[in-house]
Amino acid sequence: MSNRRSIEIEGLHHGGAPIPQACLVGPLLVSSGILGQDPAGGRVPEDLTEQVAHVFANIGRVxxxxxxxxxxxxxxxxxxxxxxxxxxxxAEWLRMFPDPADRPARHTLVQELPPTIHVQCELIAYLGGVS
Incomplete structure (x- = not known):
C-alpha cells in the first residue's frame, strides 16, 4: 500500500488534467499550482485582488x-x-500570517502564466503525523 494520498478539492481543478491539488506523503504536503479559482463557480476572476484572495482561501482549503x-x-x-x-x-499574506515571528518562508517569481491568470501558488507543509 502506498504512503501517498492525493488531495482533491471540489470545485478546484487543473482544466481536466489528471493532477491532484496536492499530494500528502506521510506528514509532507506538497501542492500543485493553486489558482485564484472560485470553487463555487469554477471561474477565475479577472481582478488581481480577487484572484489573490481566492488563492489564499484555496490554500486553506487544500x-x-x-x-x-x-x-x-x-x-x-x-x-x-x-x-x-x-x-x-x-495584503493577504499579512492577514493570514499577522505575527512576524510565525511566518513560513516565501518566494515570489515572475513567470509567464496563461492570459487570465495573474498569480498562482505552490506550498510545502509539514503536517506532523497526519496521514
Missing amino acids: LDAAGGSVADIAKLTFFVRDRASREAIN
Whole structure:
C-alpha cells in the first residue's frame, strides 16, 4: 500500500488534467499550482485582488482537506505575471500570517502564466503525523 494520498478539492481543478491539488506523503504536503479559482463557480476572476484572495482561501482549503492548517506551512512560492502583484499578495499574506515571528518562508517569481491568470501558488507543509 502506498504512503501517498492525493488531495482533491471540489470545485478546484487543473482544466481536466489528471493532477491532484496536492499530494500528502506521510506528514509532507506538497501542492500543485493553486489558482485564484472560485470553487463555487469554477471561474477565475479577472481582478488581481480577487484572484489573490481566492488563492489564499484555496490554500486553506487544500490544508483543510489534508487534515492540516496554515500553521503547518513551511514555504509558499508565488508565480506572478507582474512583480507589481506582490502588493496584493502582501495584503493577504499579512492577514493570514499577522505575527512576524510565525511566518513560513516565501518566494515570489515572475513567470509567464496563461492570459487570465495573474498569480498562482505552490506550498510545502509539514503536517506532523497526519496521514
